[in-house]
Amino acid sequence: MDIQELRRMEAQFQEILGRELKKLARHKTIDVVVGIPFYNEKETLAQVVTTAVQGLSPFLNVKPFIVCVGDPAGSEALASLEGLKLEVPHMEFLMPEGVNGRGFSIRAILEIARELAADVVLLEADLRRKGDQGFKPSWLERLYFPLLHDYDLISGCFRRHYFEDPTGSLFVGPMLETFFGLKLRDPLSGVYGISRRLVEDYCTDLDWWYGGAGGFGVDTWLLTQAVVWNKKICEVSLGAKIGPPGLSKRSYVFKQVARSLFHCIKANEDYWLKSQLILKQPDLYGLEERDRAPEFICSLEDIIAGFTLGFDQYSSLMSHVLPEKAYEVVERVAADPRPDFRFSAELWTVVIHHFLQAYVFDDSLKAEDIMEGLRILYDGRIAAFIADVD
Template sequence: MGSTRHAAQTETDKIFVEQFFGPGKGNGIKTSLLIAREVGASAYAMVDGDLVSVQPEWIDLLINPLYKDFDLVVPYYHRAKYDGVITNQLAYPLTRALYGVEVRQPIGGEFGMSRKLFLKLLTHPLFPGTFGIDIFITTVSACEGMHIVEADLGVKVHESTKKYTNPEETLVPMIRQVVGMMFELSKYYRDKIEAISVAESEPRTIERISPPGEQVKKPSDVAADKDALISAFKEKYHAKATYDKVPMSDELREKLDRITEEEQAAFRFPSDLWAKIVYDFAIAYNTDKEVLDTLSILLQGRFASFVVETESLTNEEAEKIVKDQVQLFEQYRSLLFAKTGIGIAFQKLYLQKLEEKYGNTLQIKRVERIGDDSMVQAFNALFNKNRGVDKIKKNITCDLEFS
């Protein structure tokens, strides 16, 4: 399987192999997984190639749980508040909101996998050749019933962290690949998302394991120049020639225009607006680079606002802002179905919940399609218990008939 050469003799054998399928992180992982399959490996661990903080105990933490009935070991890091831009603003909130699993670092780069899991990944039709591989591993595991555990790896330091202040160099290419994969997976696992949405249960908590003894848990600060970030966002937003191919309503454009016209000191890009934008773009995405490029510009605006919101906060205090944003992604999750309609299975589950809750006081004769924003809001209000039945009847104006 490709050309190999052996390194100097060590306690553990090393094999070097030329990457199959061309360049790309995902292709590199696929190459090693195929080798793991061929040699009959029962467990597999991977770490990012640009790590400068890897410790020997990391391998134990990534591998040992796989012999205790776990299928995926995901990393947990103690990170600076401005590290993990894509994770904090997109990957973490979407993973928790859509798939109901509390994985704090879904694109961490360090994973342990059981043979059951990596064989499943190798046969999956969406296996990516790019940076999308990390979110692919986490999402497939969450949706395919794999047992997941977090490993506390302490502080992660990698070369790419130093480049976050230049989003054009590092973040934008990653956004195209990571977010494109996230959106494709959300369409592939739509039925799973619908079931999670209607169940409205608490996110599945993940056990976390830690190494014995002391561990470094205070990360170095990651610099972020708020004025430079705001200026760069405004410039890119206004420089974009057209927004014709992206889901930008007149109302949304007006809100964004107002944001970009604010003075630096008053700049804010609210979390609730960001969550709604992400769901609109997820619906519109169809392997369209234009959608991802536009979202990458807006992500830079949201990150700039996050820096403004948290500049005086500790890492722990900034984490609360991240968690609050996750709740907004959960709150607006039903927008993912607002323009495309909610599936038949989803409709039946909603009707069942209505009957269980109200019995004969609220009888529904027919449901043709659930897709209007006012209807989505009304159903959410019903299950959040903050509106009465009469008000719900008044707000639902299409597709549903009450007796």
């Protein structure tokens, strides 16, 4: 992306942001912004908003402000908020094409909180409740209360099925531990509490928003920068999350997350090269919610088929990136995907190491091709993980 394109995108973002900031004149005494980035979750967004309002009602001296920022495709979700009778001030709008996505929606929320000098609680628009499990008003207290005790970043933690979030458990979690010394139980929960001090830092570091943080990669950026800036981090247990994402979305999200994480590692080499390999286990606020993880059904055959087909299409790239012995193992596995599918953790470690090197140093390869090749091999690792657990 050239400098002219970056300037055009930033001007577009500032135009929409400036329009919305003008509406804040009558809301100058806000303590916490509850931000909800959305795509077009028309069935759940309104309930998320009303539950959030209920959750903050016990804080009698806290003045909340609800901000919902959506994708251009979110007109129906936006319409679902019309007619809601909320007892707190609120704002909702859509981002334009070119500066849209989860990351840019979150950036807009953070900029609004910065203008108001407020803390932030970030939620997701697809949070659901089923009986006594799932999204509850008490989640707001758990995410907000630690901010009153000088924590800067509160990361939510869900009780998940083994197969629900392999990107977090098999990729992001180990990479955060290895390079940033941060051990989180659920690194991609997507829900956070953020202090006004950290909000200011996030908004000041503009370059990142065009380096992979504009989409789903924003989560890894939020976490890694909090570590690099030596912020005070804690986790809160929130129980089960109802309605986990499908496999099709998982593949799309993985590539954005992987690219952002690789970018964070590359940009912060001065930090992790000087680290002393000390793992930081964040404080855990409150008792653990004992919800039961929801069932999660996936097709091992479909994942294996995707891996073998993808290998056929990207075998030349893989032979270029991987050392000879590792490539031979991958080739053998792809050629004979037996029921006892084997793609070991050791092989996955070698894959990540060499694809990270290729991303940082190999200018002969396109970043998108590197991410797609890694995504295919990630399917192989997931298939092996499912086969081992089953």
